[in-house]
Amino acid sequence: MSFSRCVRTRTSNLHPFRALSTTAHRPQSSIPYTPTCPAPTCPCASTPPDLDIDRKTPLLNTMASYTEQVLICTGKEDWSSRIEDEQSSAGAFVRGLRAEIGKGGKGFDPFNNVLITAASFPASPTPNSTTALLFPSFKRIPRIPHNAVSSFASAYLKPRALHPAHAALSPAQKARLLRDASLAATLPPPEDITRITVLICGHGGRDKRCGVLGPMLQSAFRQEFARRGVDAQVGLISHVGGHKYAGNVIIYVPPALREHRLELKPRARLFGRG
Structure with a gap:
């Protein structure tokens, strides 16, 4: 399973990011990102079709x-x-x-x-x-x-x-x-903290879409990490990423693993869209 192929991504070489309510007048960023999600290379769990998620607005520069x-x-x-x-x-x-x-x-x-x-x-x-x-x-x-x-x-x-x-x-x-x-x-x-840490918005009390997608993503990450033999902690967190998207994911990679074979060199990667 390729996580970056199952969701659209935003990455930072310096800091992790959080969403603000507006992107008006925000300077353009040189953050490396994936503009279009490639086709998955593995079976992915289907999501409920009635979840209202913005899948059109560009993700880049929506974070501060x-x-x-x-x-x-x-x-x-x-x-x-x-x-x-x-x-x-x-x-x-x-x-x-x-x-x-x-x-x-x-x-x-x-x-x-x-x-x-x-x-x-x-x-x-x-x-x-x-x-x-x-x-x-x-x-x-x-x-x-x-x-x-x-x-x-x-x-x-x-x-x-x-x-x-x-x-x-x-x-x-x-x-x-x-x-x-x-x-x-x-x-x-x-x-x-020496393990990879995966944080998934599962805050159903704030956004019911996250309450649906968060546990699904948590299960998928845990299964894939176990299959690959990767030592990581995967947890649900309260709401991040604004209300256009749901089930947002932040992956923190500790310093000792930034040159690891997983090639997750930045401190953090934020995956969004839902």
């Missing part, structure tokens, strides 16, 4: 870069439409994180776009704590205490240097926006 994607491990495969409304330990962590670096948060920086995403990977077994995966940093931070959300954001998610537009801020204001790597010592030690 983000600095980091934070996966909140929930142990669930679907969530409320807005993940911050989840009445769970993970939901509380998301709310705390948005209060730190989300729009309106005390550490919000419009030039440091952090994507906060719920994921189906196992939740932390420790009460009042959350496990998070960071991409493209390829780090797993286990058992983050909920009273340490601010330290987590400052240690791992804030920028190391500020955009020139922040030059007029006071030293105190700049300090609130900058990363403080020393705070990592107050958190559980990070673990390197």
Whole structure:
């Protein structure tokens, strides 16, 4: 099975991408991409014919870069439409994180776009704590205490240097926006992520098409990886990629595997259309 032949693709040599609501006036990109999906080389599961998916609008330049994607491990495969409304330990962590670096948060920086995403990977077994995966940093931070959300954001998610537009801020204001790597010592030690990670939008609570396509794609990826003997983790995540497309897929390839025989050299590949 050739994944790139079963879906249309967008790839980045620098950063993974997320969709914005509009592409008007967006600069043209030199991202390598596949404009037309080749015919599949293997049997592919049929999808319901009544799913309303835009199959005509060009995919290139429909995405904007983000600095980091934070996966909140929930142990669930679907969530409320807005993940911050989840009445769970993970939901509380998301709310705390948005209060730190989300729009309106005390550490919000419009030039440091952090994507906060719920994921189906196992939740932390420790009460009042959350496990998070960071991409493209390829780090797993286990058992983050909920009273340490601010330290987590400052240690791992804030920028190391500020955009020139922040030059007029006071030293105190700049300090609130900058990363403080020393705070990592107050958190559980990070673990390197060394496996290929496949993330599939299966957020049926937000878009029912994803609730249909996500599990189908997850099953197909797992079967194909098993057939090929590829060690990879495949999870469902909350909504990414806007509402024109469904079942969008992001593949993160760890540094050690970027010259692997799979020839997935970029940090991440995003497959879209549904």
